Every structure is written in structure tokens, then in C-alpha cells.
Amino acid sequence: MAHSHDVPGDLTRNQGLVLGALNHSTGPLSAYDILDKLRADGLRAPLQVYRALDKLVERGLAHRLESLNAFVACADEHCHRKGLIAFAICEGCGKVDEFADAVIEERLGDWAGAKGFKVERTTMEIRGKCAVCLKAAA
Amino acid sequence: MAHSHDVPGDLTRNQGLVLGALNHSTGPLSAYDILDKLRADGLRAPLQVYRALDKLVERGLAHRLESLNAFVACADEHCHRKGLIAFAICEGCGKVDEFADAVIEERLGDWAGAKGFKVERTTMEIRGKCAVCLKAAA
DNA sequence: TGCCGCGATGTTATGCTATAACGTATTGGA
DNA sequence: TCCAATACGTTATAGCATAACATCGCGGCA
Numbered sequence: 195m196a197h198s199h200d201v202p203g204d205l206t207r208n209q210g211l212v213l214g215a216l217n218h219s220t221g222p223l224s225a226y227d228i229l230d231k232l233r234a235d236g237l238r239a240p241l242q243v244y245r246a247l248d249k250l251v252e253r254g255l256a257h258r259l260e261s262l263n264a265f266v267a268c269a270d271e272h273c274h275r276k277g278l279i280a281f282a283i284c285e286g287c288g289k290v291d292e293f294a295d296a297v298i299e300e301r302l303g304d305w306a307g308a309k310g311f312k313v314e315r316t317t318m319e320i321r322g323k324c325a326v327c328l329k330a331a332a
Numbered sequence: 333m334a335h336s337h338d339v340p341g342d343l344t345r346n347q348g349l350v351l352g353a354l355n356h357s358t359g360p361l362s363a364y365d366i367l368d369k370l371r372a373d374g375l376r377a378p379l380q381v382y383r384a385l386d387k388l389v390e391r392g393l394a395h396r397l398e399s400l401n402a403f404v405a406c407a408d409e410h411c412h413r414k415g416l417i418a419f420a421i422c423e424g425c426g427k428v429d430e431f432a433d434a435v436i437e438e439r440l441g442d443w444a445g446a447k448g449f450k451v452e453r454t455t456m457e458i459r460g461k462c463a464v465c466l467k468a469a470a
Numbered sequence: 471t472g473c474c475g476c477g478a479t480g481t482t483a484t485g486c487t488a489t490a491a492c493g494t495a496t497t498g499g500a
Numbered sequence: 501t502c503c504a505a506t507a508c509g510t511t512a513t514a515g516c517a518t519a520a521c522a523t524c525g526c527g528g529c530a
Contacts, residue, residue, distance in 0.1 A: 206478060226515070239481065244517065249478095260398040261455050263487090263516060280440075282449050293443060298436050302418075302458060305431060310463030311420050317399050318456045320440060325448030344507065364486070377510065382488065387507095401487060401516090 202255070211235050212246040213267060216256055221288035222264035259283065259290065261319045266290050278302065280318040286327030340393070349373050350384040351405060354394055359426035360402035397421065397428065399457045404428050416440065418456040424465030 205213065215231045216223060223231075225243045237243065247265055250256035256265050259281060268275070269292040278299040282291040298318070306313045323331070343351065353369045354361060361369075363381045375381065385403055388394035394403050397419060406413070407430040416437045420429040436456070444451050461469070 208479075224516075240517070241519095242480075245478080260457070280443075282444070282447070284449075285452070291447065291449070295439055295443065298439050301433055301436050301439075305418075305433065306420070306458070306460070309420070309429065310466065311422075311429070311458070312461045312466055313458050314423070314460040316456070316458045318454070319398070320444070320449070320451050320454045322444070322452040323450045328448065328450055346508075362487075378488070379490095380509075383507080 208246040209249055216267035222259050222262050222266045224264045260317050278316045282320045284324035286323050346384040354405035360397050360400050360404045362402045398455050416454045420458045422462035424461050
């Protein structure tokens with residue numbers, strides 16, 4: 195069966211390399227982190243990474259974390275997730291937890307409706323400490 | 333009576349200048365935007381601005397917009413707002429609307445509680461088009 | 471086949487955002 | 501008065517992102 199790092203077959207070489215780097219990382223990577231990991235594969239310039247990231251993010255295969263200026267692979271196996279996604283970022287270990295919440299999405303929709311605001315994109319990022327790190331610090 | 337741009341009296345000179353620049357702007361400003369506005373007042377280096385911004389954000393007098401790498405003055409007159417704050421950013425005119433939502437805050441709290449995650453800071457930013465810009469485009 | 475358009479790629483250069491590291495000045499208590 | 505803490509000023513550097521231009525490869529189509 196498919197393992198957790200399978201990727202769509204229609205990615206270009208650079209897109210595949212970048213997504214692979216994200217999939218094999220335990221935490222978010224900056225574009226330059228990714229570039230460094232892929233120099234052995236022939237990538238040389240930041241733009242090659244940014245262009246691949248643009249496409250991956252556009253397709254929902256990767257996410258940008260605005261508060262870190264970094265990127266993660268989408269945690270959803272089949273990348274079907276459509277709506278608002280929230281991220282919980284642990285300041286201790288760097289791990290990122292991705293989740294969706296229909297109620298929050300609805301509240302934002304209500305606010306937007308009342309204001310006549312057309313939502314195009316939402317970023318929601320929680321910074322803090324995960325259970326494992328809290329326990330370790332105790 | 334006090335007008336909308338009153339500031340606490342215990343700010344340092346640089347902090348006051350930076351907050352003034354934010355208050356007089358109709359939209360978010362980057363640190364370098366602020367620096368350019370304040371060269372006439374003697375500011376010369378980015379660090380002077382960043383240091384002032386750090387203090388202002390810490391005190392809740394200004395907010396950082398992660399998705400823009402920019403800053404706005406807090407919209408709350410008396411800066412008493414404590415909890416989670418959301419921002420709606422218009423891609424058309426650049427204006428930012430600040431609001432709070434107790435339900436969203438509660439949902440995030442629930443999620444965090446269930447996961448054992450300790451929340452330290454949350455950023456929520458909606459990108460889209462405001463009612464005015466939508467109407468203008470029609 | 472040969473032409474064309476489009477999207478991906480490669481490369482160089484540049485611009486914007488943020489902080490490190492150092493020293494000085496000011497302030498406010500003990 | 502002395503000390504500690506905080507703010508300030510300056511230079512240099514690190515980190516993030518895109519502009520501009522040339523090339524390549526592939527699919528459609530006359």
C-alpha cells in the first residue's frame with residue numbers, strides 16, 4: 195500500500211524534490227533550509243525553491259506558516275482539505291499540528307458576511323508549548 | 333476631551349515617534365516604512381524602530397501582522413483588549429479591521445485543552461476584499 | 471513536419487526584513 | 501553616591517523573497 199510520503203505523480207522534478215524535503219522533515223523548513231537540503235540534487239538558487247513552493251501551496255500540498263516564514267507539507271494524506279486550517283506550533287520542539295474547525299470557520303464567515311468582506315485566505319497560527327515539551331520542562 | 337491618537341505618557345521618545353507614525357497611517361506600515369517617516373525626527377537605523385515596536389507590541393499598543401511583515405496601531409482606544417484578536421486585511425485598499433470573537437477563542441481553548449497544548453500567542457489574519465473595494469470593482 | 475504558445479527551468483542581481491554585537495547614556499532605586 | 505536596569509546609537513551582517521532575462525521542453529495544430 196501507499197506509505198505516508200507518497201506524492202502526486204504529476205509534479206515536476208523541482209516540485210517533487212521540494213515536497214520530498216518537506217515530507218522528510220520533522221518540522222517546518224524555510225525556503226533556504228530546503229535549498230540547502232537539495233543542493234546535492236542540483237538546486238542552486240532560492241527562486242527554484244520558491245517557485246516550487248508556490249505551486250505546492252497553490253495545490254494544497256504544502257502550507258506556509260506566516261509567523262515562521264517557513265513551510266510544512268500538508269498533513270492530510272490525500273490533500274482533500276479545503277477550508278480553513280489552523281496550525282499549532284510548539285516553540286519547544288518545533289513540531290506543527292494541523293487541524294480544522296468548522297465552528298471557527300463559521301464564525302469568521304458570519305463576521306465577514308456582516309461586514310460585506312470577501313474572504314480569500316485565512317491564516318491561523320497558535321504558538322505555544324506542546325504536551326510533550328510541557329511535561330519535559332516540569 | 334482626548335482624541336483618538338492620544339498615547340500613554342510613559343513612552344520613550346522613540347516609542348512615541350513610532351506609535352505616532354502608526355496612528356497617523358491609514359494602513360499597516362513595515363518597520364522600514366516607519367523608519368523612512370521618522371528620518372526627519374532623527375531616527376537612522378532599523379533597530380531603533382524594531383526596538384520601539386517590540387515594546388509597543390508587548391504592551392498591546394501595536395500589533396504585528398505576520399502575513400504582511402508589517403505593523404498597525406491597536407484600534408482599541410484604551411488598549412484593554414486582552415484575548416485573541418483577529419485582523420481582516422483588505423488586499424484592495426490595505427485597510428485593516430481588528431476584531432475579537434469569544435467563540436473562536438473558546439474553540440481554540442478547547443482544542444488546546446484536549447491536546448494538552450499551552451497557548452502563548454495566537455495570530456489570526458483574514459485576507460480578502462472589503463465591502464468598499466468590492467463595490468468599486470463591480 | 472514545422473511553427474507556436476505556454477509553463478517550467480536556470481541564473482544573476484537585487485531588494486526587503488530582522489537581528490548580532492558593541493559601546494554609551496539615562497534613569498531610578500538602595 | 502553607586503549600581504543595576506533599561507534605552508539609545510551605530511555598524512555590520514544574517515535571513516527571506518522577488519525582478520528580470522534567457523532557455524528549454526512539450527503539447528497543440530496548420
